[in-house]
Amino acid sequence: MKTIRWGIIGCGDVTEVKSGPGFQLAKNSQLVAVMRRNGELAKDYATRHNVPKWYDNAEELINDPDVDVVYIATPPAFHKEYTLKCAEAGKPVYVEKPMARNFEECTDMIQACENAGVPLFVAYYRRALDRFNKVKELIDSGEIGEIRFVTVVLYKKALKIDSKSGEFPWRVIPEISGGGEFMDLASHTLDVLDYILGPIKEACGYADNQAKLYEAEDIVTASLAFESGVKGTGTWCFSSFSNYDMNEIVGSLGKISFSTFEEEPVLLTTIGGTTSFNIKKPVHIQTQLIQSIVNEINGLDVCKSTGISGARTNKIMDQILRSYRLNKK
Template sequence: MGETVRWGIIGCGDVTEVKSGPGFQKAEGSELVAVMRRDAVKARDYAERHQVPRWYDSANDLIRDSEVDAIYIATPPAYHKEYTIAAALAGKPVYVEKPMARNYQECLDMLEACERSGVPLFVAYYRRALPRFLKVKELLDQGAIGEVRFVTTRQTAPLELAEGDELPWRLVPELSGGGLFFDLASHTLDLLDFLLGPIVSASGIATNQGGRYAAEDTVTGVFRFASGAHGTGTWCFAADEREDMNEIVGSKGRLLFSTFGHEPVKWKSADGVREFPFERPMHIQQPLIQQIADQLRGRGACVSMGESGARTNWVMDELTKRRDEE
């Protein structure tokens, strides 16, 4: 890899407009040189609006582009495995959107392909690189709340899909792996892996309570970390209102923070409550993209790799094994 990593994007949809795409152009040692979308008109429009030199309507054509060093896959999860393997066979590092795939087995296949080809596999769990969550990890590592005993997480949202509405791909298991649990809870579960270490056992119940689509809309689970800490979580996307809460309880205090909000991180202890505010980044994936560019140029290491991304898929598979049981 040279001094600049030249990126190609497969699937330049909404997530690439602000969250990720500009990050490839603004990160040091990184450049976005090509984009692909099956709709040629939309691919060309994206390239023109974002000043990207080349566009394609074929993923294979982009992968074969000799001036593309690394591939960012921003498609629905149904296509992650296919494009990851194709990029790996071409000898190109892969950065894939989250969740890493539709299930754990697909993740293992992706890891095997990249290992065989000797290329790294990165996963877009970008919260691992955000200052807000690095502060939570710093407090935990410093022993601010003593020994971690358990964590509770709860995320709720109203059921906003009306009868007859066209289903977004996130609610079609064949495309996404599941419902909003796979799309949103994956962020929280991966973040807990980053903060507290791997989850080694998990079980749960997944049901559809709202009746608007086939995928689960409510999941409740229990899990245990390798450290011995316990965890419980409930995700309900057919509830009365929005809520987003994580609480890590230790022997000497507790930490409270949301996964998707930007309110201050709270540290509660015998000395009272301290708050740590953070600003929302303009391009939320840019800090992680910078880590990836640094690793590819031999100047650092990325904290979100295929191995950790696969662990999150394993946990989600375990939590949703029991579906629609009464």
């Protein structure tokens, strides 16, 4: 069994706990190099995580012969650029979510990797987590009958300006992230619904900047139509009095309620009552998806989160934000 040697481009906060340790914890996997534009920070990360190599230049890491697969953990504005360079070097790619700033960038990334004959994976790690596989298992086994509709509600308190930089995070700077917190957070839910219920055929939506704290949209509502015939609605508000996160999938015999981001129990409700499934999230939350990538590269498994599936989520978000983006021009 081959040990897959990983390199990380962009070893920021998301790699400290969520992903970075997962490359060491997965079987037949090893993190051998990290890169950050600030060399001192790259060196510090490498020292703290026992990584043998560090770089302040992405192309040097990509072309390192000891790196088999590259994980791109930068903001979305750089995903396409680095994916194309990895494909040119013949290296498989694992890119953070959202896959890119828009669907057009996603298609360029997919095409480059297909032309190079290298796989492209996206960090929608919920596809590999037990709690979401439990929801899918309940759906697939017919526990709530024929699926009728799904509702998504997420609201959060408004972001605050960073005390050190005096600026808002890059996640609400459209030229870097592609939009606001909707792109960052709704992408997880839309992807997991794609996984559980099948692809979304089309969507439409309305967005606005209600609080006017930054340039990006801070509220989005949407209507969803799945290929299966299931219908859906979503509301995402990022300037609310409190935080709330809940999804409901309603069928002919019952419903399933679950949170995308919190550790609330998965609830199965039927005419016979409610059953609660308490399924904890792993500390290093990307480990299971990383393991599936390692296994696929070694010919043992098929990863559930690819460039193709990741691009579908970007396409749906583009459709939802289409009128808002047009009005902003």
